[in-house]
Amino acid sequence: MKLDTELWDIHVGTPHPFNNRAPRIDNGADRPGPERYHTADFAREEWDKVFAKSWLIACPVADVPEPGDLVRFDIGDESFIVVRGDDGVIRAHYNVCPHRGSRLVLADFSTLSNFTCPFHSWKFDLEGHNIAVTDENTFKPEVLCHDRDLTSVRCETAAGLVFISMDPDVMPLDDYLGPLKQQLELYRIDSMYVVQHRQSEWGANWKGGVDAFAETYHLHAVHPQTQCLMDDRTQIDLYPNGMSRQFVPFAQPSRRYQDQETVNDGIKMMLSDAGIDPDDFDGSAQETRRAVQLAKRKRSDELxxxxxxxxxxxxxxxxxxxxxxxxxxxxxxxxxxxxxxLPNADDPNRFTYDTLILYKHVEAPGYSAPAWMGLGTTDLSGKTRPEIVRTGIGEPPGLGEVLDQDSELLPIVQAGARSRGFRGPLWSEQEARLRHFHKEIDRYMAGEK
Structure with a gap:
């Protein structure tokens, strides 16, 4: 059977090196078993073989701008301190006191000159060296001869993001990211700052979350309101080490949407974002995407x-x-x-969805973050780092209509994944990023990485 690529693939625009397709990667047609989505045994092995061996995004560089600034990054069983030292270097340590194992840092963000354990007041400098032991003379010297510094982990930055790895022998970060590093650097995330940060508990496996966000195949069914302003024909590129990208065309209707001509309210919003008065635009919905591109180029030239x-x-x-x-x-x-x-430490049927929006303010009329991001009255100045807004399992996460729909659907998918009647996923080429992701998981699980 010949694949009907016209149903899912689209020419992304004027030829440009950025848009060049990646060399084809054939991930086969295997059907993985469903146990990866719900069993405790798979989750435990996955933690040791995948998460403990990979590079993980801990925070944006913007969250640790000055010496002493730190972020607490929690994932699974572990907690890490990401801190900028007095020498300007960003480091990461396990958030664990070597004395009795207490967590050192309890706040999400802070600025400190050193770390003091809340249990017995042992002190450590920002590099992780022990600098004070309370009542040191009550310890045998032979006890204190043991390593009493913090345990540090690999920590590097790329494209404005801080990455950590629990594996001291992990491959260099540049090699790990491959082409993604250079592409992400174009967005200058290092000059952006966090304007919104939310965490919510979802009743599904973390891979179910990754799966849902890595394809547009579900948009027509779960988010039909997006079909008037987003096209679900996309270009998908697969890269080594489980990395991928996907272009999702905005400001034009999906090919599933009945009205391909009317400039509807959703597209009008995107025209306004680009500085175009929708009331003055006399083209069709098939011309609005190109109009947005040209308007943003004009704005760039002016500003x-x-x-x-x-x-x-x-x-x-x-x-x-x-x-x-x-x-x-x-x-x-x-x-x-x-x-x-973020995988749940105790239950493979739950994960934490952590989402940040980063933005760089430009003082100019009409310039702002895209309206569809729903920032509304959010402070976009960057003067204050927003607190993390947290919601528990089953609570409405308040993430906006589309993301709230995902949070409602994923527990339903998770329940089905646990059924004896489910024999594993069957992925289309619209879901190529999912197969690519799971293939990489399988390589780690098999000890190949």
């Missing part, structure tokens, strides 16, 4: 935004990256969505 580094596609569409194992980054010239899917 010296440097958009000549972007392809047309990058100006109008969402360029979505999968960063193995558990992150998705939705990139736009004005703002970036960072999604992390």
């Amino acid at each position: 010296d935004l440097g958009y000549d580094r972007f392809s047309d596609t990058q100006l109008s569409d969402s360029t979505v990256y999968s960063v193995f194992p558990n992150a998705q980054i939705g990139c736009h010239p004005e703002a970036v969505f960072l999604h992390r899917f």
Whole structure:
């Protein structure tokens, strides 16, 4: 049977090197078993073989701008301190006191000159060295001869993000990211700052979250309201080490949407974002995407935004990256969505959905983050780092209509994945990123990575 690629693939725009297709990777047609989505045995092995061996996105560089600034990054059983030292170097340590194992840092963010254990007041400098032991003379010297510094982990930065790895022998970060590093650097995330940060508990396996965010195949069924302004024909590129990207065309209707001509309210919103008065636009919905691209180029020329580094596609569409194992980054010239899917330490049928929006303020009329991001009255100045807004399992996460729909659906998918009647996923070419992701998981589980 010949694949009907016209149903799922689209020419992304004017030819540009950024849009070049990646060399084809054939991940076969195997059907993996469903146990990966719900069994405790798989989750335990996955933690040791995947998460403990990979690079993980811990935080944006913007969260640790000055010496002493720190972020607490929790994932699974572990907690880490990411801190910028007095020498300007960003380091990461296990958030564990070597004396009795107490957590050292309890706040999400802080600025400290040193770490003091809340249990017995042992002190450590920002590099992790022990600098004070309370009542040191009550310890045998032979006891204190043991290593009493913090346990540090690999920590490197790329494209404005801080990565950590629990594996001291992990491959270099540049090799791990491959082409993604250079592509992400175009968005200058290092000059952005967090304007929204939310965490919510979802009743599904973390891989179910990754799966849902790595394809547009479900949009017509779960998010029909998006069909008037997003096209689900996309370009998918697969890269080594489980990485991938997908272009999602905005400001034009899906080919499933009946009315291909009317400039509807959703597209009008995107025209306004680009500085076009919808009431003055006399083209059809088939012409609005190109109009957005041209308007953003004009704005860039007027404000010296440097958009000549972007392809047309990058100006109008969402360029979505999968960063193995558990992150998705939705990139736009004005703002970036960072999604992390954090496994639950005790229950493979739950995960924490962690989402940040990063933005760089430009003082100019009409310039802002895309309206569809739902920032509304959010402070976009960057003067204050917003607190993390948390919601528990079963609570409405308040993430906006589309994401709230995902949070409602994924527990239903998870329940089905646990059924004896489910024999494992069957992925289409629209879901090529999912197969690519799971193939990489299988390589780690088999000890090949």
